[in-house]
């Protein structure tokens with residue numbers, strides 16, 4: 314069997330002439346006979362002839378085929394962003410009167426999509442604790458439950474879910490499962506192999522890897538599910554731009570080596586933070602004493618550079634600003650997964666309803682980049698020094 318490292322470099326190279334498939338910026342596919350014109354688009358499938366740039370082109374097909382090679386399933390579909398991938402997958406299956414079980418630690422904008430739009434369309438959205446056992450999830454399944462959405466580890470607090478057990482329960486009840494698998498990337502966790510139906514990524518993060526691209530993708534188990542999502546994207550016009558797909562493919566080629574360094578650097582910084590008196594706890598499943606470490610070790614084959622930590626005391630806005638504003642290598646920013654480190658204050662109040670966040674001390678999320686970890690630690694040492702008190 315071909316290894317993932319080889320797939321990353323070679324999967325789905327569509328160009329016979331060039332090492333890298335060029336960017337196909339064409340909206341229009343040309344047909345050379347009426348017969349060809351009428352035949353195009355008649356069949357539904359991931360390998361059908363190109364019809365129109367918005368529906369597929371060599372760049373989307375190359376990217377989608379590479380994701381399928383890594384995650385399995387029938388095929389993948391690309392989107393203009395991770396959030397577009399999430400909202401389209403939900404919309405493709407949920408109708409008025411359906412019930413959705415949504416993990417409470419989901420990425421904030423996914424929660425907003427549910428609260429502002431799915432509920433308006435008549436979908437019942439119930440948030441559940443990410444640490445529920447599969448049996449406890451089973452108790453929440455109702456006759457009209459259509460889907461269970463997972464995100465593992467959860468946004469900002471990094472709880473790992475028992476994905477295989479929840480997926481098995483969902484299958485017993487004929488309920489669809491979808492997971493936001495962005496943190497793991499297609500390398501470190503394989504949801505479809507663990508029984509999940511749809512694995513969704515913000516490729517904006519580690520897949521593209523350089524904070525210069527907006528891209529999403531879903532790997533889908535069966536042709537039936539794939540066709541249902543593709544039907545929606547054809548009808549609502551969701552698609553990824555060819556330049557962004559090019560960057561996604563280029564990112565995949567080096568994903569393995571970058572992730573190893575992100576993981577190594579993050580572990581160094583996380584271990585160091587754990588030893589600081591100013592830090593109450595570090596939330597990073599790759600740390601041996603993290604509550605999610607057991608599940609992470611069982612199901613994942615690696616970690617990345619993203620984790621949070623909680624200060625040991627309440628801080629005034631001025632002290633937190635003194636900590637953050639003087640950092641040289643951690644500018645503030647919402648994203649993660651790029652080559653450069655980033656910091657972001659966590660906002661958990663109101664983001665959790667099934668498991669209200671009780672913490673009062675500030676928390677920061679760090680995306681550890683590819684810098685030398687000693688430089689990052691020196692930068693953070695200076696920041697702790699500025700806290701005073």
Ligand SMILES: Cc1ncc(COP(=O)(O)O)c(C=O)c1O
Pocket residue numbers: 394395396397420468493495496514515516517518527528529647648649
């Ligand atoms: C876990 C998670 N999923 C999805 C997204 C959305 O990604 P995008 O910015 O590509 O829409 C993000 C973005 O931060 C994220 O953190």
